[in-house]
Every structure is written in structure tokens, then in C-alpha cells.
Amino acid sequence: MGVKRLEILGLSFRRSPRGAPILTDIDLDVAAGEILSILGPNGAGKSTLVQCLLGLLRPETGSVRLSGDDVARLTRLEIARRIAYVPQSAQTAFAFEAAHMVLTGRSVHIGGMGAPSEKDRQIAEDAMRSVGILHLRRRLFTELSGGERQLVLIARAMAQETPVIVMDEPTASLDLGNQGRALGLIRDLARAGKSIVMTTHLPDQAFNLRCRVALLKAGRLTAVGPVDDVCETGAMNELYGARLHRLTDRAAGRLSAFVPELP
Structure with missing residues (x-):
């Protein structure tokens, strides 16, 4: 494994000193060129964990580190x-x-009252082209569909040119075609050396990406490892509190998705 760009060390979080714990003893790391998919049901604590990674919430105990630097000691711009x-x-x-x-993704590199350069504009345009939304460039963001807006947000993150990208259920509002495109972009970003953390409640996305997976239930990690080792039927039934049936990609000879049994 390469250099650890992002480390979560013994992280616990609660909203108030007497409140119930939302996250408990979370230990994770992500290397350069790696995708970590945080998988769990609604209410598991995935979005809260993302806010801790971004420094928007301060852990009760533990820390989040970027290339060894404690996020709590970094400025918002850093x-x-x-x-x-x-x-x-x-x-x-x-x-x-x-x-x-x-283009607002470039603001962290411009600073102050500076104006975007031609290079900044080209980077933003290239990001839109990579995502396949260059034809939307003159459309108002407020008039786009939910799926189109999500693709714009992915392009903005690409234009930001950071070593780490954190995505909170990035395909939730996308149709199947655009889900495939988005997952392909995530795979390509990792191949280009980016460290990717994405939350999802859909195990099939982790199977498509062939990535490392962390299972999160009620604020605790229940398993971490390669998707084929972690996402087996018993673990998925326990994670979601449901009886699931697994589907196998016969051509690839591997598990590819789960579907719930109807009550």
C-alpha cells in the first residue's frame, strides 16, 4: 500500500456531552490511488463521518490526519x-x-479577490468535458435536474485538483447510465493517483469498483477489507437487517450485487 494520505485514528463523536454516541472508535486509512467505500444503511453515521473528515465537526476523541497533519490544526483553506x-x-x-x-472549484488556488486565469478556466472546462457535461456549461445550475447538478458537483471537485476527494453518496440522484459514468470517473481518478472516499448504501457499487470497503452500522465499523472478503451474504444481512439474495456476474465469475427478499 502507498503513503497514507488520509488517516482516521480512534475517532468518536457525539452531538453533545450527554448525547448518544454517533461514531465510536473509527480507525481507517486511505492511500494514494485507493478507493475506500464506506458502506452502511441509512442512519449509520456515514454523513457525520464525512463532516468529521472535512473538519466541519470536531471529534470527541481521536483525530483525522491528512498526510500526517491533524485536520483540527489546519485552516479551512488548507x-x-x-x-x-x-x-x-x-x-x-x-x-x-x-x-x-x-469554476468555483478553482477558488482555493486563486485566493483573495483574485480573478480566475485562463489556466483556471481551462481546467474547469476540461473537468466538465471529462464528466460529459460540457453541453450544460451555459445552463443555469438552478434549472438543471438533480442528476445533472450532481455531475456538475463532481466536475467541480475534479477542477479543485486536490489529492483527496470525499464523496457523500455521489450517485444517489443519478440514473443507471450516469451512475456508470460517475463510477468510471471515480475509478479513473484513483488510477491517476487520487485518494477517494465515498459513502454509499449500495454494495453493488463497491463490487463494480473492486475497492476496499468499510462496513458501518450504528456508528461502529463491523468489517474493513477487500470487497469480495467483506461483502458476503451473512455480513450484508446483518448490516441491513434484511434477508438479501446475492447475484453473480457469470461472465466475470464473481458476486456483483444483492437484492432484498420481499416480506
């Missing part, structure tokens, strides 16, 4: 130059064109 974030969705009160939204 964090933004190291981690790009793709949220589940985004709203804006301003009628920005899609191209402008992507």
Missing part, C-alpha cells in the same frame, strides 16, 4: 486545498451557470 467534497446535493440562491459552479 483543508480545501487537500480535500475536495462532493455532497449528496447542493442548492444555491444565485443563478450561476454550470460552468461558473465548476
Whole structure:
């Protein structure tokens, strides 16, 4: 495994001193060129963990480290130059064109009251082209569909040019075709050396990416490892509290998805 770009060390979190724990004793790491998929049901604590990674929430105990530096000691700008974030969705009160939204990813490199350079604009345009949304560049972000907005947010993270990208259920609003494109982009970003953390409640996405998986249930990790080792039927039944049936890709000769048994 390569150099650990992102480390989560003994992290626990609760909303208030007397509140119930939301995350307990989380230990994870992500290397350069690696994808870590954090898999769990709704309410498992995935989005809270993402907020801790971004420095938006401070852990009760433990720490998050970027290339050895404690996130709690970094400024917002220093964090933004190291981690790009793709949220589940985004709203804006301003009628920005899609191209402008992507260009905002360059703001962490421009600083102050500086204006984007021709290089910044080219990087943003290249990101839109890679995602396949260059034709949307003059459309208003507020007028795009939920799936189109999500692709714009992925392009913005790419334009930010950070070593780490954190994605909170990045394909939740995408149709099957765009899910495939987004997962392909995630795979290619990792191959280019990016460290990717993505949350999802769909194990088939981890199978498609052939990545490392962390299972999160009620704020605790129940397993971490290669997808084929971790996502076996018994573990999935326990994780989701349901009886699931596994589907196998006969051509590839491997497990590819789970479907729930109807009550």
C-alpha cells in the first residue's frame, strides 16, 4: 500500500456531552490511488463521518490526519486545498451557470479577490468535458435536474485538483447510465493517483469498483477489507437487517450485487 494520505485514528463523536454516541472508535486509512467505500444503511453515521473528515465537526476523541497533519490544526483553506467534497446535493440562491459552479472549484488556488486565469478556466472546462457535461456549461445550475447538478458537483471537485476527494453518496440522484459514468470517473481518478472516499448504501457499487470497503452500522465499523472478503451474504444481512439474495456476474465469475427478499 502507498503513503497514507488520509488517516482516521480512534475517532468518536457525539452531538453533545450527554448525547448518544454517533461514531465510536473509527480507525481507517486511505492511500494514494485507493478507493475506500464506506458502506452502511441509512442512519449509520456515514454523513457525520464525512463532516468529521472535512473538519466541519470536531471529534470527541481521536483525530483525522491528512498526510500526517491533524485536520483540527489546519485552516479551512488548507483543508480545501487537500480535500475536495462532493455532497449528496447542493442548492444555491444565485443563478450561476454550470460552468461558473465548476469554476468555483478553482477558488482555493486563486485566493483573495483574485480573478480566475485562463489556466483556471481551462481546467474547469476540461473537468466538465471529462464528466460529459460540457453541453450544460451555459445552463443555469438552478434549472438543471438533480442528476445533472450532481455531475456538475463532481466536475467541480475534479477542477479543485486536490489529492483527496470525499464523496457523500455521489450517485444517489443519478440514473443507471450516469451512475456508470460517475463510477468510471471515480475509478479513473484513483488510477491517476487520487485518494477517494465515498459513502454509499449500495454494495453493488463497491463490487463494480473492486475497492476496499468499510462496513458501518450504528456508528461502529463491523468489517474493513477487500470487497469480495467483506461483502458476503451473512455480513450484508446483518448490516441491513434484511434477508438479501446475492447475484453473480457469470461472465466475470464473481458476486456483483444483492437484492432484498420481499416480506
